[in-house]
Amino acid sequence: MTKNLLSSALFAGLIAGAVAALLQFVFVIPLLLEGELFEGGERLHFVIDGSPQSDRGSPGLGTEWGRHAMTVAFNLVTYTGYGLILGAIMSMAREMRGIALTAKSGIIWGLAGFVAVQLAPAVGLPPELPGTPAAELGPRQVWWVATILCTAVGLALIAFADKGIVQIVGGVLILLPHLFGAPHLDTYFGVAPPELSAEFAAISLGMAAIGWALLGYFTAYFLVRGEEA
Amino acid sequence: MTTKTASIASVRSGLAASILALTIGVALLTVSGMAQATVLHDAAHDQRHAMAFPCH
Incomplete structure (x- = not known):
């Protein structure tokens, strides 16, 4: 086994x-x-x-x-x-x-x-x-892990629950981390097109x-x- | 009775196997995706970007 x-x-x-x-x-x-x-x-x-123009082409x-x-x-x-x-x-x-x-x-x-x-x-x-500057790594890793867990549990509730209400809870759980919001910088910083x-x-x-x-x-x-x- | 005991035992051993697999899986992903030691980060860099791990 x-x-x-x-x-x-x-x-x-x-x-x-x-x-x-x-x-x-x-x-x-x-x-x-x-x-x-x-x-x-x-x-x-x-x-x-x-x-706004720069050359396209991968090295x-x-x-x-x-x-x-x-x-x-x-x-x-x-x-x-x-x-x-x-x-x-x-x-x-x-x-x-x-x-x-x-x-x-x-x-x-x-x-x-x-x-x-x-x-x-x-x-x-x-x-x-x-080369895309982003918010601090720690909070992003936490949000990333939390979102994976919420989505996985939410999908499991939707897939395996017998009652409609539990499936709705699953859907809310999937949305939750996005309502909370991922960590982002308060400025746009990217150097790539x-x-x-x-x-x-x-x-x-x-x-x-x-x-x-x-x-x-x-x-x-x-x-x-x-x-x- | 015997069948029931056997099936409970099999569920338990199945659960133990699953917990072991989960633990090893999380350990591997910590190395390949999360750990920030410079050597690891540099070696795993392109793969981390390609797999959308939060990287540097």
């Missing part, structure tokens, strides 16, 4: 993390490196003559292979971590509530994880390009959605398969 859960999450995390890293290198990291040009002052936006992945290897490695760690938590919650839902689990229903679990862990926090704290920041935020969320769908599918697939064996 324990071994099956841990190994399922590990295999799923490695697969989803590897695919997510690959997608990031194609879609996300080039924008991130372009943002760094503005962060480091190699490119300037809106500064020299007040013109490409470059040759910092050590840096990119670390990105792959930490994606594997992150997705394995999320896989362990997702697998644990799937197992608990099945044992305590009798929720049937299949590889396909795992995709729904994964997408719910995406909503709780990526989308809901991003509503308040959009994914940031390097807003289009670049927006593209980065949207595309990193899109790729994370794929990563989470895969994570849910494979966590459930290995969990179920391990029990049949």
Whole structure:
């Protein structure tokens, strides 16, 4: 039981993390490196003559292979971590509530994880390009964790509650951190073009959605398969 | 009776497994997403941005 859960999450995390890293290198990291040009002052936006124009174009992945290897490695760690938590919650839902689990229903679990862990926090704290000054880290981390917990519990109440009133409570719980508000600076400070920041935020969320769908599918697939064996 | 005891035992062992998995998962995410030690932060930097962890 324990071994099956841990190994399922590990295999799923490695697969989803590897695919997510690959997608990031194609879609996300080039924008991130372009943002760094503005962060480091190699490119300037809106500064020299007040013109709103600056050149578009990513510098490409470059040759910092050590840096990119670390990105792959930490994606594997992150997705394995999320896989362990997702697998644990799937197992608990099945044992305590009798929720049937299949590889396909795992995709729904994964997408719910995406909503709780990526989308809901991003509503308040959009994914940031390097060089985007933001409020102090501590309060943002607290808000980020609290939003994930509220959203996850809210989704669980909506998915598994028998009474309508409990589902409404779930919905309110999901809204709560946004009514409270994420920590932000009282000035706009970004040095990168807003289009670049927006593209980065949207595309990193899109790729994370794929990563989470895969994570849910494979966590459930290995969990179920391990029990049949 | 025996079946019931067995099923309670299996739920308990399932719960223990889940708690263990949750704990390891949170520990891994603390390292990959939250810890601010410079070496960790720099190594995990691009991944943290790509996965929208609150970073520096």
